[in-house]
Amino acid sequence: MSEATTTTDTLEQHIANNISGETWEVVHYLAMALKADNEGKTEVARTLRDIAMDEAAHGARFKYLAGEVGDLKDEIEKMLAGEEGAYDGKHKGMKQAEAAGEKEVASFFDTAAHDEGRHAAMLRTLLSRYF
Known part of the structure; x- marks a missing residue:
């Protein structure tokens, strides 16, 4: 999914947009994996889950680097x-x-x-x- 940003976005906006985009992608990839499982496409499901976990890690890292995790x-x-x-x-x-x-x-x-x-x-x- 492409991040909808403009050249006038601040760094904080880019980070927030990426967190939001990555979060959406995690849910969508996992939903696609469920569909693939139900259709008997095991390798497709496994690959989509792997991608989802990468996207989750991206979002988490952006959140961490933005200092959004406190005590x-x-x-x-x-x-x-x-x-x-x-x-x-x-x-x-x-x-x-x-x-x-x-x-x-x-x-x-x-x-x-x-x-x-x-x-x-x-x-x-x-x-x-x-x-």
């Missing part, structure tokens, strides 16, 4: 709050999907909510063990 304990606490909020939000989405008769979507909201809960537990463990 590690504070960052983990912020992410913990986000994971807890995501858990609740995904359960709300699950209920809406159930009400709309979208069983597969509801099931995935539930699965994702449990993942968010697991992530929150992992972050709590890090906080108690290392901070």
Whole structure:
């Protein structure tokens, strides 16, 4: 995906645009990999996942180099709050999907909510063990 930047963008804008673009690419490549898996195209799926992880590393490095990662304990606490909020939000989405008769979507909201809960537990463990 091309970054939509102009020659008048500041360095900060270029970095922000790249973080945003890389993030979008990660999600899109992984979605394409799911489709490839469902179509039995294992090598295509594996390659798309590899590309997605490269894109994730690019975005992470831009974020790090931009100084957007502060005190590690504070960052983990912020992410913990986000994971807890995501858990609740995904359960709300699950209920809406159930009400709309979208069983597969509801099931995935539930699965994702449990993942968010697991992530929150992992972050709590890090906080108690290392901070």
